[in-house]
Amino acid sequence: xxxxxxxxxxxxxxxxxxxxxxxxxxxxxxxxxxxxxxxxxxxxxxxxxxxxxxxxxxxxxxxxxxxxxxxxxxxxxxxxxxxxxxxxxxxxxxxxxxxxxxxxxxxxxxxxxxxxxxxxxxxxxxxxxxxxxxxxxxxxxxxxxxxxxxxxxxxxxxxxxxxxxxxxxxxxxxxxxxxxxxxxxxxxxxxxxxxxxxxxxxxxxxxxxxxxxxxxxxxxxxxxxxxxxxxxxxxxxxxxxxxxxxxxxxxxxxxxxxxxxxxxxxxxxxxxxxxxxxxxxxxxxxxxxxxxxxxxxxxxxxxxxxxxxxxxxxxxxx
Numbered sequence: 001x002x003x004x005x006x007x008x009x010x011x012x013x014x015x016x017x018x019x020x021x022x023x024x025x026x027x028x029x030x031x032x033x034x035x036x037x038x039x040x041x042x043x044x045x046x047x048x049x050x051x052x053x054x055x056x057x058x059x060x061x062x063x064x065x066x067x068x069x070x071x072x073x074x075x076x077x078x079x080x081x082x083x084x085x086x087x088x089x090x091x092x093x094x095x096x097x098x099x100x101x102x103x104x105x106x107x108x109x110x111x112x113x114x115x116x117x118x119x120x121x122x123x124x125x126x127x128x129x130x131x132x133x134x135x136x137x138x139x140x141x142x143x144x145x146x147x148x149x150x151x152x153x154x155x156x157x158x159x160x161x162x163x164x165x166x167x168x169x170x171x172x173x174x175x176x177x178x179x180x181x182x183x184x185x186x187x188x189x190x191x192x193x194x195x196x197x198x199x200x201x202x203x204x205x206x207x208x209x210x211x212x213x214x215x216x217x218x219x220x221x222x223x224x225x226x227x228x229x230x231x232x233x234x235x236x237x238x239x240x241x242x243x244x245x246x247x248x249x250x251x252x253x254x255x256x257x258x259x260x261x262x263x264x265x266x267x268x269x270x271x272x273x274x275x276x277x278x279x280x281x282x283x284x285x286x287x288x289x290x291x292x293x294x295x296x297x298x299x300x301x302x303x304x305x306x307x308x309x310x311x312x313x314x315x316x317x318x
Contacts, residue, residue, distance in 0.1 A: 094159075101142060108139070108173060114240075121183075123183045125232060135176040138171075139173075145165045188230070202220075202222045207244045216246075
């Protein structure tokens with residue numbers, strides 16, 4: 001046994017030529033198996049033709065040959081069946097590639113639209129990072145090579161090119177994600193890290209439902225100020241954050257609104273009963289200041305005392 005190990009240690013390089021020899025032997029055996037199968041089919045076909053000839057010589061009905069010769073029509077049908085099978089296989093492959101492509105894109109959008117993740121892993125949104133730039137290039141290539149649908153007809157070269165692009169896209173994203181999780185905020189200075197920490201704390205207040213609308217608005221503005229110049233946030237991420245900050249308020253109802261709405265509703269009219277005509281409004285009568293004819297007014301006397309003055313009647317004119 002020790003002699004074998006000594007031989008293996010001294011002549012280990014023989015493994016490589018032996019592997020080549022074994023590969024050649026395997027290929028030769030496969031070619032031989034194909035030739036044997038082909039000869040077996042030819043023998044069976046010859047026997048079927050011999051039986052058909054003997055039956056025709058005896059005047060019997062010629063049975064159908066078990067293996068008819070491959071004519072042009074048969075070859076066309078076989079080729080069409082093979083083409084349909086290849087198209088079905090291509091559809092399955094494209095559906096699987098589409099699923100992988102969409103899954104990686106969804107993972108990338110989690111970093112692109114969530115401001116909290118952008119603050120925690122800023123390298124994923126920084127195109128100056130080499131790995132992030134490589135991922136963005138791979139994404140652009142994969143998006144450009146993606147067919148319109150899974151039923152699109154592609155050549156083998158086009159399918160292989162799209163498959164390689166999706167694989168590069170997935171690998172580039174995994175590498176960029178790991179690097180971003182490793183770096184975190186190590187590329188920023190101490191003052192910039194303090195600003196990022198402040199932005200994290202303010203972000204929790206901005207999206208807190210227990211806070212008042214004024215507090216959320218103030219925290220949102222402070223977050224934008226702290227991140228200005230540090231991290232580039234896309235417009236889509238800002239829109240998502242604003243939707244979280246501006247919580248929807250329920251409908252406000254009041255008595256005035258109810259009365260207004262009730263007054264605006266159409267009234268039910270009776271078809272047979274006419275509406276009563278409104279009564280005319282007359283101005284109110286004022287008391288007359290003109291004395292009646294033949295009547296004289298009593299004129300009070302003017303005195304300087306505290307007692308009420310006596311009433312004197314005027315003398316008639318003669």
